[in-house]
Amino acid sequence: xxxxxxxxxxxxxxxxxxxxxxxxxxxxxxxxxxxxxxxxxxxxxxxxxxxxxxxxxxxxxxxxxxxxxxxxxxxxxxxxxxxxxxxxxxxxxxxxxxxxxxxxxxxxxxxxxxxxxxxxxxxxxxxxxxxxxxxxxxxxxxxxxxxxxxxxxxxxxxxxxxxxxxxxxxxxxxxxxxxxxxxxxxxxxxxxxxxxxxxxxxxxxxxxxxxxxxxxxxxxxxxxxxxxxxxxxxxxxxxxxxxxxxxxxxxxxxxxxxxxxxxxxxxxxxxxxxxxxxxxxxxxxxxxxxxxxxxxxxxxxxxxxxxxxxxxxxxxxxxxxxxxxxxxxxxxxxxxxxxxxxxxxxxxxxxxxxxxxxxxxxxxxxxxxxxxxxxxxxxxxxxxxxxxxxxxxxxxxxxxxxxxxxxxxxxxxxxxxxxxxxxxxxxxxxxxxxxxxxxxxxxxxxxxxxxxxxxxxxxxxxxxxxxxxxxxxxxxxxxxxxxxxxxxxxxxxxxxxxxxxxxxxxxxxxxxxxxxxxxxxxxxxxxxxxxxxxxxxxxxxxxxxxxxxxxxxxxxxxxxxxxxxxxxxxxxxxxxxxxxxxxxxxxxxxxxxxxxxxxxxxxxxxxxxxxxxxxxxxxxxxxxxxxxxxxxxxxxxxxxxxxxxxxxxxxxxxxxxxxxxxxxxxxxxxxxxxx
Amino acid sequence: xxxxxxxxxxxxxxxxxxxxxxxxxxxxxxxxxxxxxxxxxxxxxxxxxxxxxxxxxxxxxxxxxxxxxxxxxxxxxxxxxxxxxxxxxxxxxxxxxxxxxxxxxxxxxxxxxxxxxxxxxxxxxxxxxxxxxxxxxxxxxxxxxxxxxx
Numbered sequence: 001x002x003x004x005x006x007x008x009x010x011x012x013x014x015x016x017x018x019x020x021x022x023x024x025x026x027x028x029x030x031x032x033x034x035x036x037x038x039x040x041x042x043x044x045x046x047x048x049x050x051x052x053x054x055x056x057x058x059x060x061x062x063x064x065x066x067x068x069x070x071x072x073x074x075x076x077x078x079x080x081x082x083x084x085x086x087x088x089x090x091x092x093x094x095x096x097x098x099x100x101x102x103x104x105x106x107x108x109x110x111x112x113x114x115x116x117x118x119x120x121x122x123x124x125x126x127x128x129x130x131x132x133x134x135x136x137x138x139x140x141x142x143x144x145x146x147x148x149x150x151x152x153x154x155x156x157x158x159x160x161x162x163x164x165x166x167x168x169x170x171x172x173x174x175x176x177x178x179x180x181x182x183x184x185x186x187x188x189x190x191x192x193x194x195x196x197x198x199x200x201x202x203x204x205x206x207x208x209x210x211x212x213x214x215x216x217x218x219x220x221x222x223x224x225x226x227x228x229x230x231x232x233x234x235x236x237x238x239x240x241x242x243x244x245x246x247x248x249x250x251x252x253x254x255x256x257x258x259x260x261x262x263x264x265x266x267x268x269x270x271x272x273x274x275x276x277x278x279x280x281x282x283x284x285x286x287x288x289x290x291x292x293x294x295x296x297x298x299x300x301x302x303x304x305x306x307x308x309x310x311x312x313x314x315x316x317x318x319x320x321x322x323x324x325x326x327x328x329x330x331x332x333x334x335x336x337x338x339x340x341x342x343x344x345x346x347x348x349x350x351x352x353x354x355x356x357x358x359x360x361x362x363x364x365x366x367x368x369x370x371x372x373x374x375x376x377x378x379x380x381x382x383x384x385x386x387x388x389x390x391x392x393x394x395x396x397x398x399x400x401x402x403x404x405x406x407x408x409x410x411x412x413x414x415x416x417x418x419x420x421x422x423x424x425x426x427x428x429x430x431x432x433x434x435x436x437x438x439x440x441x442x443x444x445x446x447x448x449x450x451x452x453x454x455x456x457x458x459x460x461x462x463x464x465x466x467x468x469x470x471x472x473x474x475x476x477x478x479x480x481x482x483x484x485x486x487x488x489x490x491x492x493x494x495x496x497x498x499x500x501x502x503x504x505x506x507x508x509x510x511x512x513x514x515x516x517x518x519x520x521x522x523x524x525x526x527x528x529x530x531x532x533x534x535x536x537x538x539x540x541x542x543x544x545x546x547x548x549x550x551x552x553x554x555x556x557x558x559x560x561x562x563x564x565x566x567x568x569x570x571x572x573x574x575x576x577x578x579x580x581x582x583x584x585x586x587x588x589x590x591x592x593x594x595x596x597x598x599x600x601x602x603x604x605x606x607x608x609x610x611x612x613x614x615x616x617x618x619x620x621x622x623x624x625x626x627x628x629x630x631x632x633x634x635x636x637x638x639x640x641x642x643x644x645x646x647x648x649x650x651x652x653x654x655x656x657x658x659x660x661x662x663x664x665x666x667x668x669x670x671x672x673x674x675x
Numbered sequence: 676x677x678x679x680x681x682x683x684x685x686x687x688x689x690x691x692x693x694x695x696x697x698x699x700x701x702x703x704x705x706x707x708x709x710x711x712x713x714x715x716x717x718x719x720x721x722x723x724x725x726x727x728x729x730x731x732x733x734x735x736x737x738x739x740x741x742x743x744x745x746x747x748x749x750x751x752x753x754x755x756x757x758x759x760x761x762x763x764x765x766x767x768x769x770x771x772x773x774x775x776x777x778x779x780x781x782x783x784x785x786x787x788x789x790x791x792x793x794x795x796x797x798x799x800x801x802x803x804x805x806x807x808x809x810x811x812x813x814x815x816x817x818x819x820x821x822x823x824x825x
Binding site for chain 2: 004008009016022030148191195404
């Protein structure tokens, strides 16, 4: 059984375990209140329920053992906290309560009635054993409920605060129950008990929720924001200025200048739908920026989005930046508001400059309020053609994007279409389709009608790419595949999801590809990894999960990394030149396309299976998966790392990767909002 | 204390009713928000369901115990908490096991997800019965003051 299925089963089981023990305790209490003869049946039901509870508890232990096989990250809080809290009292229940429920003949005096039970009970009932019989069952039920709390409050690593919160609730509930099951007391005691419970609840929530102690975005101990003015400011890590590029080589340098103006536009789809969008230069997607390797690229960003009425200072209206997705630019050109620059507000401009050194398929998008801005259209494609052209006669860029609920395709920067797009190509031509997923969800691609290759992944060529026939491809949110094939005499169909998106040469449509989905980590020839990857200077683990954490100033179910949400996730700090091994573990039930800025990572393994070592900048970590990737710290800066399901980033799944000695003067004030 | 318990039971019922309102408040948003969009109108439904209702249920159950409303009534007060756990940790994982994901559903997944509404109806029923019981308790306090002092 896959780890993802075990995670789902475990979630179902911890609720069943809690329900079974709670029901057992309820039946037992009812049975104890009834006269010996009448209560016999109820007590037998309680005994049966107890047996069932023991069975589901054992099942949960078995599922946890199965999960442990996938790694300690998946079971740490279960083995150390959740299971002991239910298994130990369950054993006591099995030894103490179960035999007595089956015999069910103990008797006691009416003064032994549990305080929580109304006093209108007939005399002669076996209430004397309430503490002995019901207490272990109730404590087991509390332990089982604590298991649910563990799943919601605690991720990996297990924090002292979270564990203390769960233990405190468990202990207070158990102690209060012990007293309530004893002889009846005055209402004052009940008041005190209730007050203690509420206080304990508040305390537990306070500790467990991990309320932020400082101001927002404060957790950068080393190399982060404004480390006392020491170190190099990220502002100094700019791209080359044309003036500085003088000299013999610089004289012949090609400078490519573009202006991108953010402005409102309406997207009209061929099916008749229309959507209000934010565009670059009135186009959605924005213009395809096509440059040649070695060019100096200069992009002027102008913001002409509307300003809100009465808004005169920065931080009002819709800010914009440009992030070069997958292009490892110098840090100051990375376009992340609050980290490498301030958001560009309506009426303002900003200039980006970088040398196009790496050929390949990339894209650009606004990183200010990106979970809103990118779906609304503030994106476009960037293609760097190799200095020596590859022998392809046809080369097209395809952007997949969903407007509202409508998946669309834009070919070569044309208006997006939610119907089948036709692309006539000369038979015999060697063709490259550069497919870019600009959505926040993965997409499964299929190409049928011709054998094809994945020539490049995330901009980088795939060594030893082999022909695929009918196979399908899983493309991560933000990821790119370059597909190459020779145009046959018949038609070729590209499907995205279940939607026929592009038909090369019609009118007949071949059946959609229905083959297996290619494991991209095993495609191509294993690359010889650089010798520097023989040992790693640093190792870090990102455990992805959905747990209760402070996000946006409030405790909520957030998308977390190592149990914390932005901006409280500790910053991994590296030194220039170091090699870093990153282990990414997905404990949750959502897929997370992880995107470290400024670097490509080499994929070392997935679920322990060695990978070919492809460099990628956005890789999909599915539920239950463990990826190992390697990064060379060769681009100093303060970088963002985040989930490219931008809604997940907005719900907390974003953090920094910082270089020692690099600081940034920017922060989350002034309306900067990178997710 | 019984009045406090009654008040909390009413608060719980209001939160549960609001949950039904918020479900349709979010369901008809157009254009469709992206899955998990933090600004989606359905977010209020998720927030109320995962945070407010369980918390109010927990506090109401404690108040029921303090008001000496009896184990059964306290148990009824905690029912919404348990049924929310069922929504989050039984129905959604079952739908995932049946093949539903954030972007695509299957027939089997939809069959499971339909029970999301029925579980909500069960929460509503528990909240209504609890308000009636809590109300009856406030009456009995007035009728039998000796009992409360006992």
